[in-house]
Amino acid sequence: MRQQVLVLYLADSSLDSHVVGWSRYDGTGRTSPTTGDSDEPPYESGVAALRDGWRLFQAAQLIPPYPGHEYDVSFLKHEFFFERIVDASAP
Structure with a gap:
């Protein structure tokens, strides 16, 4: 069993707001965070990730x-970390 991590940056603090950025990390070693991702987010919102x-x-x-400093530009503030445990031996 291995952990997969999904980081979603949302438009605001609400878990049902839309995704503006994301990263994936795969403990199985099958994928790399720098390869295979498209320009489309993996989910429309954090709630959609929960449903999956x-x-x-x-x-x-x-x-x-x-x-x-209300309008200063900085890091993406609304960061949510998700995980799922998968069987590393499954294809």
Whole structure:
């Protein structure tokens, strides 16, 4: 058994908002995060990933911006980590 991790960056803090960025990590070694991904996100939202069997195990802290910095550009704030356990011997 091996772990697969899916990181979804959502438009806002709501798990049903749309995906704006993503990364995948495959503990089975079958895929690489830098190969095979398309320009289309793997799911439309975090809820769609849950419906497909991914388990949410971490969400980014909601930290309000400092006064005067509400419109600064920075990292993607709404980061959600999902996992699923798969049989590494299955094709």
